[in-house]
Amino acid sequence: MIEVHELSKRYGATLAVDRLSFAVRPGLVTGFLGPNGAGKSTTLRMMLDLDRPTGGTVRINGRRYAALRHPLREVGALLEARDAHGGRSAYHHLLWLAQTHRIGPARVREVLDLVDLANVAGRRVKTFSLGMTQRLGLAAALLGDPPILLLDEPLNGLDPAGVRWLRDLLRRLAGEGRAVLISSHLMTETALTADHLVVISGGRLVADAEIREFVGAAGSLEEAFLNRVGGAR
Template sequence: MVITGLRPGNGPRRWNAARRKTTFEDGTGDFRRLPGAGPVRSVGRVIEVRNLSKRYGGTVAVDELSFAVRPGRVTGFLGPNGAGKSTTMRMMLDLDRPTAGRVLIGGRRYRDLPEPLRHVGALLDAGAVHAGRSARHHLLWLARSNRIPAARVREVLELTGLESVAGRRAGGFSLGMSQRLGIAAALLGDPPVLLFDEPVNGLDPEGVLWIRRLMRGMAAEGRTVFVSSHLMGETALAADHLIVIGRGRLLADTTVPEFIEANSRSYVRIRTPQPERMRDVLTEAGIPVRQAADGALEAHGAEAAKVGELAAAGGLTVHEVGTRTASLEEAFMRLTGESVEYRAGGADR
């Protein structure tokens, strides 16, 4: 089966141009549908999580979490498995009741949004479809529940490349097709806010690229896109902003460039039989050095050529001089490492 990819350049726009734009009026909690209005680059706090906590018995899943998600950009929600991402997203949709704190979407609780699918589209668990019901009928009951015209079902099937399998029972869908159906459901109400929980889990590279482009396209239209993941690398490619949590607590709330700047500076790695003298030479030249676990030296803030020249000037033997970049994945592991260790010893969830 061939699934045609969504072209974000014209796909969502073409579809959206025919419809009224959905905009969000900052601060008032008022969603308005203005005919012909362009995307609004609001900096409002569309999703506001305030002191949110969730305990299951004695286990703390989410611990005093506070952050805001703004429109017009993709916000990545990062954390290791079991950090509380899914629990937080379920509380955003009022599926789980917080032990303390609250989530406001456009200034209102989710349950107070009239016809919520027109405000918030969510992909939580792509497998949550009755195995015996066709994709078209799954979308149809969702549409009926929020008084969305049935014609919209065909539009989102087309948008997600599912037209050819729309009449097939969802139980026979591959993981990729299920994810597309989940995304079709999220887009059904043309909502200004989109929540995706681990949307690329189990997808092939083509599917991952498709979802990344879709999310970027939606954010470019001025929508608020909030996407959870436990993969730093993928999130760095898709997101503009990052919320990192571990053990249910906020670890970082930063932009992706800031995160990369702070965590993945490149350095020069040197292997030499004379590490003490090498270290002295570099330190004299004002280059900070640290010794790696395997005995090699890591010089920060200098180019490999400069390090080589200094070694030659000092008459030192070097076996290797090369530039390295700490991967984002390593930076992420470092940031969340403590919480993972703790979790491995304690109960999950």
């Protein structure tokens, strides 16, 4: 599991994340929600030791991400799908990642098939559509068969069939006992996918609750979100 404790990040006079605490638990899809500028992406980057916190800690099964011996085997992350080298084929991009963790080519072919890119594995990444690039990023996140997934806007660029496919995949992975955190602006899809919610605004925690508890009498996740975030500003 992931434990975030009193996490803060300051950029000059701007406090982007303010003493944020929550946990991402196994067996659940946790939706990570907040308006633009709420601090979601900054929080995800600190989870992965890409940004250094001003204060607080993030522990992944008791350790910092930077201390994990084989991070791809422990945490699968998708923060920016377009960070793959455009001149490489999809297969060789994943093979390069796999070799850094002693993962064999059979697993590369397996995840390409899982994300429905096996038939374009030899194409250069720069020729991919946004949806195809997103699927490649998901393949990279799944490459090490990790027990934890951190996904920032994983639905970007996916068509309706792709959205349904990803929803089913994430729920299946959580059903296997994995901890899944997804950051998204899509309320309807989050309501269909997530079991639990962490909601932030202005870098502060607004809610950490089961989705049914959060929605309550509001009738929809969108309405409950707007009510709570509006009150938090």
